[in-house]
Amino acid sequence: MFNQFSRWQKILIPVISVILGLIVGAIVMLVSGYNPIEGYTALLSGSLGEGFYIGETVRQITPYIFAGLAVAFAFRTGLFNIGVEGQLLVGWVASVWVGLAFDLPKVIHLPMAILAGAVAGALWAFIPGLLKAKLRVHEVIVTIMMNYIALHLCNYLVRYVISDEQNTTDRVPESASLKSPFFETLTEFSTMHYGIFLALAAAIIYFVVLEKTTTGFELRSVGFNQHASEYAGMNVNRNIILSMVISGAFAGLGGAMEGLGTFGYGFIHGAFSGVGFDGIAVALLGGNVASGIILAAALFGILKQGALIMPLQSGVPTELVEIVIAIIIFFVASSYIIAYLLQRLRKGAK
Structure with a gap:
């Protein structure tokens, strides 16, 4: 549907989505007895107001960039990879495992650990890709189920393989x-x-x-069009598998950024991190293009970081902050509805 719009209209649609989300979020705060101006001011202050907050954002x-790229790559090639969350987790654990298992110079050790995350994510995505290509099993069902397998498998590895029956591993060496x-x-x-530079390089x-x-x-x-591609001599099955593998590699790299950068260790996950699922909204908001995904990831980073400070500075309860953020994400994910309405308005004006 987006292909029917001009370039400025494609930019306008996600902007409208964000504005509508902010407006409805403000209404929710007003109805709940809180000042939306103070709330949103606190959100921006908590994400961009100081050097520490900017770094955390x-x-x-x-x-989010890696998760958005993973989802978008599958989208652009006709697949719906809901398993980015699981691929991210296995990439996280694999990178930490390699980080702890070897004693090498940094010029070798760090690239090896990062590559381990990419390979783990790619292998985890290879399974649904193979099932889709050979047996036409729908990738949505398989990837959703594999998220749960990944969660519990990673928890087992952290507790019984990488650590001595602990809830966390040791920190990866420098x-x-x-x-x-x-x-x-x-x-x-x-x-x-340094992961932000790797994320920007991945977008390129x-x-x-x-x-x-x-x-x-x-x-x-x-x-x-799979049938037309096959008629043109393309190997459809190979390309389906390759698409899922590359998508999984992006997701695994996102996990490596968490394991080697943000936290520096692996730990037992009581629930999903949510980054992989948010990657779906990031990809949609970004229009599945590299530059758009970077901007969408920036928005999500601001929202998530600002939401941590918003209750402290504005008095808005954490539960309400989560509702406001969810409303914004809802409108972001509903951008195709906005595109449909704009299309109807354009036809009505003719």
Whole structure:
């Protein structure tokens, strides 16, 4: 549907989505007896008001970029990867495992640990890709189920393999860490790390692969019409698997950013992190293009970080903050409805 709009209209649709979310969120705060101006001021202050908050916001943005790229890559190739959350978790644990298992120079150790996260995510996504290609099992069902398998498998590995029956692993050594003393000083000891540069590089790779390579053309063609692609001589099954593998690699890298950067260790997850699921909204808001995903991830990073400070500075209860954030995300995810309404208005005006 978005293809029917001009460039400025494609930009306008997600902007309208965000504005509507903010307006409805403000109404909810007003009805609940709170000042929305104070609430949103606190949200911005808690995400961009100080060096520490800016660093924490950038740190939040990093995995959102990877999650958005993972979901969007599958979207662009005709697949719906709901398993980004699970792929992110296995990438997280794999990167920490490699970080703890070897004693190597940083120039070797850190790339190896990051690569382990990408490979783990790719292998986890390979399974639903193979089932889709060979048996036509719907990837949505498989990836959803594999999220739960990933959650409990990772918890088992953390407790019984990587640690000595503990809820957390040891911290990865400096040779496998993405943390930066420079960023710590610059952002008043926030958890910001070098991962943001890797995320931006991944967005560039995403663009180049999909838009500038023959492989990307084939992947998009298969996603658009499998029968026509097969008639043109393309290997449809191979491209389905490859698409899921690349999508999973992006997700696994997002997990590596958390394991080697934000936290620096693995731990027992009582529930999903939510980053992989939010990646769906990030991809939708970003229009499945690299630049849009970066901007959408920035919005989500601001919302998530600001929401932590919003109750303290404005008095808005945490539960209400979560409702407001959920409303904004709802309108973001409903951007296709807004596109449909704009299309109807445009037809009515003719």
